[in-house]
Amino acid sequence: MKCKVCGGKAVISLRAYNSALCEKDFISFLENRVFKTIKKYKLINDKDKLLIAVSGGKDSLSLWYILNKLGFNADGMYIDLGIGGYSDLSLEKVKKMSDMLKRPFYTFHLNDAMGKGIEAISKKIKRTTCSACGMIKRYIMNRVCLDKGYNVIVTGHNLDDEASALMGNLLYWKEEYLWKKGMMLNEEEGHLSKKIKPLFLCSEREMAAYAVLCGIDYIYDECPFSIGAKSLFYKELLNRLEDNSPGTKLQFLKGYLKFIRQMNIEKNRREMKYCINCGYPTVSDKCNFCRIMEKYGIERNIIFEEYRPTYEVFE
Ligand code: AMP
Ligand code: FES
Ligand code: ZN
Numbered sequence: 001m002k003c004k005v006c007g008g009k010a011v012i013s014l015r016a017y018n019s020a021l022c023e024k025d026f027i028s029f030l031e032n033r034v035f036k037t038i039k040k041y042k043l044i045n046d047k048d049k050l051l052i053a054v055s056g057g058k059d060s061l062s063l064w065y066i067l068n069k070l071g072f073n074a075d076g077m078y079i080d081l082g083i084g085g086y087s088d089l090s091l092e093k094v095k096k097m098s099d100m101l102k103r104p105f106y107t108f109h110l111n112d113a114m115g116k117g118i119e120a121i122s123k124k125i126k127r128t129t130c131s132a133c134g135m136i137k138r139y140i141m142n143r144v145c146l147d148k149g150y151n152v153i154v155t156g157h158n159l160d161d162e163a164s165a166l167m168g169n170l171l172y173w174k175e176e177y178l179w180k181k182g183m184m185l186n187e188e189e190g191h192l193s194k195k196i197k198p199l200f201l202c203s204e205r206e207m208a209a210y211a212v213l214c215g216i217d218y219i220y221d222e223c224p225f226s227i228g229a230k231s232l233f234y235k236e237l238l239n240r241l242e243d244n245s246p247g248t249k250l251q252f253l254k255g256y257l258k259f260i261r262q263m264n265i266e267k268n269r270r271e272m273k274y275c276i277n278c279g280y281p282t283v284s285d286k287c288n289f290c291r292i293m294e295k296y297g298i299e300r301n302i303i304f305e306e307y308r309p310t311y312e313v314f315e
Contacts, residue, residue: 056090082117
């Protein structure tokens with residue numbers, strides 16, 4: 001297999017693009033893809049202060065690395081969900097990247113702040129672990145942005161994450177979520193932070209290859225609570241479609257982006273208030289997070305630990 005650009009030895013075949021690339025050209029291809037996505041969809045403007053949510057996985061760590069390389073300075077944030085060794089190891093990977101990039105990050109420890117890890121909290125509030133986790137992560141990500149003076153949350157959601165979420169929402173016609181699956185959420189302008197997903201058009205396989213080729217040290221394991229999740233099943237189904245017809249996932253998402261643009265959806269602008277407990281923007285008197293935690297008597301002491309990189313030279 002030869003590289004389509006330079007004729008050298010290809011290390012990866014990209015059937016969706018009818019192409020194969022060598023290490024150097026693949027790295028440029030992927031970085032260029034992220035750059036073009038940011039520019040084409042106007043994800044970042046000059047005044048934006050970026051905070052990237054890093055989980056310790058390949059996508060968010062690679063994205064942090066790429067953003068820095070492209071000159072978009074971003075600090076990080078890590079939410080320690082208190083999942084034993086999995087959370088500790090993830091934090092180590094985030095620290096390593098922070099040191100390498102010389103960019104600080106904030107950590108939120110669920111056990112310290114709320115007296116319990118995600119498993120115990122989800123039981124207490126009678127939700128599945130993933131649903132409790134999603135709700136808490138959304139709140140904490142916005143909260144750290146607001147508290148620390150950032151205005152954009154960057155996440156590492158990739159093409160496979162987005163295609164599987166879209167598929168799930170379509171199958172069950174979850175209309176209220178269907179419109180929220182773009183690569184930029186600017187919903188409550190002036191209240192909540194803007195959320196962007198620059199890896200929207202980069203597949204899981206491409207991201208794994210990028211991380212390995214760039215020597216990015218990431219956590220391989222999935223969260224133990226994601227085993228058996230529907231989203232993983234949808235990913236598998238979509239990969240079978242992709243095997244049969246390369247490019248399907250990309251077309252699915254690109255078509256969706258075009259569709260929501262053409263529909264020019266009028267968002268229901270709701271009048272925003274601020275939570276009487278925590279000051280967080282909400283549509284009622286108390287935000288969802290405070291309401292649920294209060295109902296089930298869970299303490300909340302929202303503090304962020306700041307990690308300053310050690311200025312060592314890394315290989
Ligand atoms: P997931 O929902 O695990 O597929 O993660 C999607 C994105 O959410 C990741 O790429 C990160 O940007 C962010 N994220 C997930 N888990 C965490 C975490 N524990 N701390 C910070 N960001 C996270
Ligand atoms: Fe949320 Fe595992 S339960 S990442
Ligand atoms: Zn609140």
